Amino acid sequence: MGAAETATVVQSAALQPGLFGLRLEADARLVQACEPGRYLMLSVGDGNEPYLPRPYWVRRVSAVWLNLLVGVGGAGSGWLATRRPGDPVEFFGPLGTTLIPPPRTRRLLLSGDLPGLNCLLALADRALARDIEVALVFHGAVDTSARLIPPDVELLTELNASALTWADALYAIGDPSVVHTAKAALRTAGSRIPAFGVPHVPLACGVGACYGCLVETRRGPKLSCVNGPAFGLADLS
């Protein structure tokens, strides 16, 4: 797995302004291992520019296909957005820990934003496959009416007491500000449901070697790539 693997772009599309979709075909063994919460380290550019890999959560959509939604903003995402069907994309992984709905969850509430969208969708797929009801509070400018979200996922406009009362588990996935908003909402509502925060933290190495992805928790600093990506929401500082 340390040697670069290669996926092939089978579909690419600009979905909305600033949002691009890629469908990648890869070895079935690797695709099978792409569980919710696990990520690929994608090589972008020519190796010098951009220099570092880009970690992306991916959504498995068939035995050999992965979907990747890319918010175009920087050099790495810009390079990905120029990939066309037939183009190779090198990567290593998947890495990281699989996210699963807590045992006995019947109603899963997801909250997140664009950086967390691939992970949110992968987790929603997993929950729906287990007959768990799923609701999503999406923060940001993405048009969620545009068939990005599975029809079985209920879209909510606000992470409030009503939503938290409905749910029996919560995952907040995305920019750290979104995760902290969820923590605040949980506290305000006095909810005691199992709740997890998955802060999107830039990764350099992805394997715990560089110590560059620190997440502050009440139990001390943790590495997102090794100890995460999910942390107890109450534990996050």
Place this chain on the structure above:
Amino acid sequence: MSQETSVTIGAGTPRPLTMRNPVMSAAGTFGYGVEYARLLDLSRVGAIVTKSTTVRPRAGASMPRWVETPSGVLNAIGLNNPGIGRVLREYAPKWSSLRAPVVLSIAGESVEEYVEIAQRAEEAEAIAGLELNVSCPNVSEGGALFGSDPVQAASITGALRAVTSLPLIVKLTPNAASVAEVAMAVEAAGADAVSLVNTIAGLVIDVEGRRPFLGNGGGGLSGPAIRPVAVRLVWDVARVVTVPVVGLGGIARVEDALQFIMAGASAVQVGSAGFAKPDTIIRVAEDLADWMARHGVASLDEIRGCAMPGCEGRE
């Protein structure tokens, strides 16, 4: 023709470090080796140089700890590490299974701290050598403050030489007034090799925030952006020392490694290039053997320093 790529550091000493090939990992970019054991066949690596380790655990710098730069990365991890006690308890027992020599990178805020770590490392059979980090630009005490001054660098090297039989590699900072003078000083004090360069001090400003991007303020620059500087400094140092020189700074391909070797390096280290492609370290080693075979080079000795003026055997 079989290519001779093995390298020995500390030849003639009680515990020489012999590597099957000259390609090592660079400290701070390869963890403690075990992080990559699941991904790579580490028996194909020359040696693993660990993350720099201090006497006590260090929390390191605040986030953000790195930022991508043109053809490189600026980092300030601040020597975040679990401390020598935990390293010896948790990592050292696993090192023999990696099937590659492990060189412990050590750092400290005083000579006494360096000495204490070296003494404790001396007892660990799995440690094949020590690399003295006297060149970290991201700590307020020790680090590059030691490595910038030939007298202080020699003082630490001598103190360690007195307490350890392990091969000593002294990692040099490019941020010294004269890197060659520091190299000569540590060689005279007992270093078995010098490695260079550590990162170059740098700064990225977050323009919208109107402050330094990194939590530490400044950081150390690595990657292809610094390669010409590193090759030049290896060139300068290799001419004035007789111990092996280990070159590093932006090596991602065999051609990069060859530049260092032709400038006088006996071995090289691969650092942040492994973040995007973890097998870079193995690929460079194997491509080096292939390159030598294609060019009719039987031994690294034939090309080491061959770019220097007056080098015999230049094509």
